[in-house]
Amino acid sequence: MRRFVLGTAGHVDHGKTTLVRALTGVDTDRLPEEKRRGITIELGFAPWDLGDGMLVSVIDVPGHRRLVHTMIAGAAGIELVLLVVAADEGVMPQTREHIAACEILGLRRAVVAVTKLDRVGEELARLAGEEAVELLGERFKAEIVTCSARTGEGVDRVKDAVRRALLELPVPAEAPRARLSVDRVFSVRGAGTVVTGTLVEGSLTIGAPLRVVGETGVKETAARGLHVHDQAVQKAEAPTRLAVNLAGLPLEIVRRGDVVTNDASLMPTRILDVELRAAAPIRYGMTASVYTGTARSTARLDPIGESTEGCPVARLRLTTPLVVAGGDRFVLRGSDVEGPSGAVLGGGVVLDARPPRHRPRAKRRAVVDALIKGDPAAVIRALVDEAAPRPLPREAIVSRFIVSAEAIAKAADNLVTKGELARIKNAAWIKREALIELASKARRLVEEHHKKAPLDRGLVLETLRKRLAAVAGEGAAEEVLRIAVSKNAAVAGEPIVIEGDIAKLSTFTGALAATSGPVGAAAKAIGDAGLKGVSEHGAREATGAQPREVKAILAKLVREGVAVYAGELWFSRAAVDDLRAKIVAHLERSPRLTIADFKTISGLGRKQAIPLLELFDREGVTRRDGDDRVRAGST
Template identity: 35%
Template sequence: MNAQPFIVATAGHVDHGKSALVKALTGTDPDRLPEEKARGITIDLGFAHLELPSAAHRASATLHLGIVDVPGHEDFVKNMVAGVGSVDLALFVVAADDGWMPQTEEHLQILTSLGVGRAVVALTKIDLAENEALVQAQLRDKLADSPFAQAPIVPTSVVSGRGLEELKLTLAQVLSDTPPPRDIGKPRLPVDRVFTLRGIGTVVTGTLTGGRLRRGQAVVIHPSGKTARIRTLQNHNRDVEVCGPGMRTALNLPDVEDSASAAGVQRGDVITLPETGAPSPAMDVLLEKSARLTGGKTGGARPLRDGSLVRIHVGSANVPARVFFLETGQLCAGGSALAELRFEFPVFAFASDRFIVRDWSEQATLAGGIILDPDACSKRFRTEAQRQLLDRRASSPKDAAAFVQTLLARDGAVPRPGLLLKSRFSADEISEIVSHLAAEGKAVVAGGMIADAAWWAALRQTASAAIDADHRAHSERAGLPLNGLRT
């Protein structure tokens, strides 16, 4: 049977019935903490699994949905963001007796900034609605200028069971038309949960992206750089030999300390392969501040100012950083700006990864953004070459050729092994681009290096002139020593 994994995350205001809906759909109660049971609200991430037949015309296809249930209370938005970094579809939950509320709006802005493009809206507690049509009209109005303007709305009730089967069918229909998560040969597991089992050791969980992990494989934990070996893997409590992109994945790393130790693996760490690059203390980015940020008690509408101390949520990490703009002194609602993020500690992320900016006290979502250069250098930030690189990547964040060409234009020549390692492009895609550029005369491949053709021609001309000058001055020599060209 052909099984296709997808990740679905709930979203919505506190007490709108997200966890109850997940339990009704899957039979699994995602609220696992005693405090959650006592208070009757979700505090941290919860997880469940749902299998649905595909609505597409493919024989024996099954959709395996990993469901991430997020907290809706404003005090726990930081936990919500940790669970939605790799989501294929948002399940917006809006209570019919309450309608659109502050955290519904904030969750919408977060998911939009993270590039989530598909959603289904569950209109819960429909048995309590005084005017169902009016509530649906309000939702359409709120969604109108968002990526989810055409999202289907399904009235539901976990009490009567109304709409639950229709909701499953709608999820299957939307996901059947969704491209599967890409396998680019660069697996990354942002850790969202860590625990220890007696006799087994440390277990980490997360949503796997970018590639496959296998039992027995050696991995590295960023940002610490510690290495480990995967003893076992699980997907939804089932032992497996391999996990791939889009799968909820649990890794048993017996030789690694858990989060109880300051030196142990933590939420926000990234499990990857040793050859996939290293963390960076700074990244150049494009920041975007939603035009929908017009007020509210959280202060999210206030301008984001140059030099601000903020929290960057990327993957499952929550990292203190300062923001430095390339040109402007501040970023206002509805605007965008190039900036450099300088982190309190190194961060492992790829070019084209998206992230969220929140204020230092975690009271407001201030902006979103996309990483353009994951290995930034503050001395290079304001150079014209870097500005050109950032401008082009900002306008073409999915164009592999643009990423290769801008790197060559800035650096002149780069080693071919590891070219654009920290990017969302596969080695084959990058190799194809390099071959195409070389065939067009725009790049030169020589001695394990790739060079910009114009830079290479200028270098050869400079070298030739230096050899001629040395020969005129020292005609008795057999030639110019190599060190003479390096000066």
Template identity: 35%
Template sequence: MLATAGHVDHGKSTLVRALTGRDPDRLAEEKSRALTIELGFAWTRLPSGADVAFVDVPGHQRFVATTLAGLGPSAAVLFVVAADQGWQAQSSEHLAAVRALGIIDGVLAITRCDLADPERVAAVREEATGRLAAAGLSAPACEVTATTGAGLDGLRVALDDLVARMDSPDPAAPVRLWCDRSFTIAGAGTVVTGTLGAGTLRTGDRLTLLSVDHQREVVVRGLHSEDVAHDAVGPVSRVAVNLRRADPGEVGRASVLVTPGSYAVGRVLDVVLAPVDAWGEGAAAAGERPGSGRSGREAAGPPTSATLHVGTAAHQVHVRPLGLDHARLTVEVPLPWWVGDRAIVRDPGSRRLWSVRVLDVDPLPLRRRGAARRRAEELGAHDSPSDFRLRSRSAEYPVVLARLGLGDPAIGERVGEWWVDPSALEQWQKRLARHVREHHAAHPLSQGVPVSEAGHALDLPDHLR
């Protein structure tokens, strides 16, 4: 599953049409204006026999939210630069989004080569290749003319190579399908479409539907992929899911279908937050500690109120900085998360982007003086994610760790149904032993310390009481 990227009017849709024989522009306005406005979808079979699907995104900066919805679920990109126009403003903005989402593989297509002389084509190819490489994107370049078919065979070979080197997703993984379209079919009901990046969907599956205002169980009534009905669809696939028990009015692009109980559903996140400058070559990616030489533009953090883009969804988010490199995000609606998930924070006013990597979901409130500073120090530590979660909460259920996408902690001790941080356990044991001694000294005839009194003496954190 590849998303297109590149400046407006550089031939992304024309190239997809030439590769697949399908027009990704389906709206009358798109056809009349020769401008992609909504996400378009097409697919084809490559020479090796592998199937590849494309999400065609708008290039115009007015539709950046739609562009991010197309890039969000994609693992690789078909980056398009026109030979006659060269690198442009939205080329940089799209590359910033690609980097912010952690996409590191793809193919570079230099299009409209019939409109430029060979020297110009070579210069554009060199500049574009250099910019992509500087952003960490490995993308072999192909020179094509979509209107004549020149170079398309070589591009298909490059796409075949890309598909072959990409990691194979786990068909047994939990499903998380970010919906990009929804509609109704007479006699069938509600249908949603999306990109299945991992897991397998089957007719009859019971899923949890998370939408802006609702969370409910739905049932898969039918499945289509590439215009063919299926009983089961595995990754990576474009899929249309016919749902039972879903109200058409509550399903839209902000909706997501998940395997029940397999993700941590929450509104509050602690994250690594790093600026991604669309106009510079040295922007930091989330997870890399920025150097002291950041420009004023890069150093300025996001506004308190911004837009969070994850999967195909875009939601308002409150940003609370925690030091230079971390922040606490509060999203307007609950969403399904795993630790390590990537997202983007965008300032609609300045059009700046920040790369987000999730470190914790539903973290403890910052109520006491100095709590924000201490939390920033904790987030900057280098524990494994499981150990970090356990240290920050003293004790945790294994099922909660699984919902965060985490394994068993290396440092934990199993006590009944809990994983417990050894340092917290040692502290609680000492407190309880001291309290028992003091109790028996004061009440020598007592039969023992009541359980409720012992729990109070432990001075457990609020979330464990």
């Protein structure tokens, strides 16, 4: 069994609904106003069993000029257009507009039914058919049939022509993504919210998790029930008309134009980069209505320019977001535009559904040129170049471009193998030469820190990571550090050495030795002071250095084990070690260390005693118990 979707097209009152009823036995006019006025106002639907396992979903569209937007919504997802032309009127304005919309949406196969044969002779019917052929030109492959839906004459010929046309259509490729554009939303007592639409790709099964994506965001749900033309099914496969009972969603939060999908990458977007097929010149700042799927928005058109293939390329800035994937087609309408297609301004295909807002125009042009050419390798090169210096995340290519994400990823991996690109944690790509430049930058940052703070051991590793991440992202920063540490000859500067939490150049030993100059003077002052300690002011007097340099000198002496810092004083490391040993020996003889005991052992006053006792507490040598100290870990 194979399913198809067919849509009608044609001017108002040319007999579309009457012909559908004659073919299927279903009256698609369901609204009282449609019955009263005798014209189609909303989309109508009918199942049509052509036999031999051919099941057709028929979408009957309105023909009135004020309802062209409804017609475009109905055309979303159809595979074959049944163009209805009345023999007594021939091609009319909405005939032209409908065909223009169908062409823009990618339809190239049609059956032309010249109706109302009972009202005119064969000659007028033939002329109407010739006029329709002229309208379709070489853009459509079409078969023309004359008929009268009222008398039944020629209806079987229409059926046979439709069968032949459908059998010539290629079998749709299987798609992992399911997508249905909602055209109706209603509530069923005991079931809840139900949406209908054309399932244009993929498949849906009962119970499977789904997302309803639209202007207001994303709503998580599941398929509680599925119906294909009032028949309950466990699984529905595209293409087909489908009703989906949505679990857990109230009626008021789902609307026409929303998309039901299982694809987490489909998101609303306000910017589209598109290839245009325009019936009028595109002017900067021009506004038009945009129709895609069953949704509608208004957009300002900003020309990007003409691609190298000679195609006009524009950026659409939408007033309300649309749910669009790369490769989707759209129609533009503008009431102020006159031309051979009536109110249809033009349309085209989405090249990039989520383009970056601010990028150099030349780089953006390179991306759209590559997308139009359809060369995955050229696409990934242009995208990586546009994203630089940051890597291009793998997730950023899903559902976004007219070229498939799978083809782009495969091309990227080939370029990784060739050494042109580098892969970051299997989640992003970046130019290898960009990584080399960033590694050189990392070495320069460390070198600059050495010059700025020669007394430091080096640049704090976390600081270096953050600076690199600010330029290239966290994932790339780690890869950059790996290269900067290596002895890669392509990287400028000396290799970085990582010691604990510090990054330094491999040849860096410090600008000053601890035995000479201000450093030596500070070390001598601290050594001479012993347990009495030296304040920062005392160190300035001993060295004659400026305050900022004194801080660096004292920090260096602490790092190198010459001094110990406690309570705003710097003590001799050797003297502190000796005192610590005496305290431990005392606690081995006596369970408690009083303040008096400490003063007797150290000969120190309160100014030095308190910070040193607190130091030993922090080191885990002692533990405070009231006013005394006991051995750490004792009870």
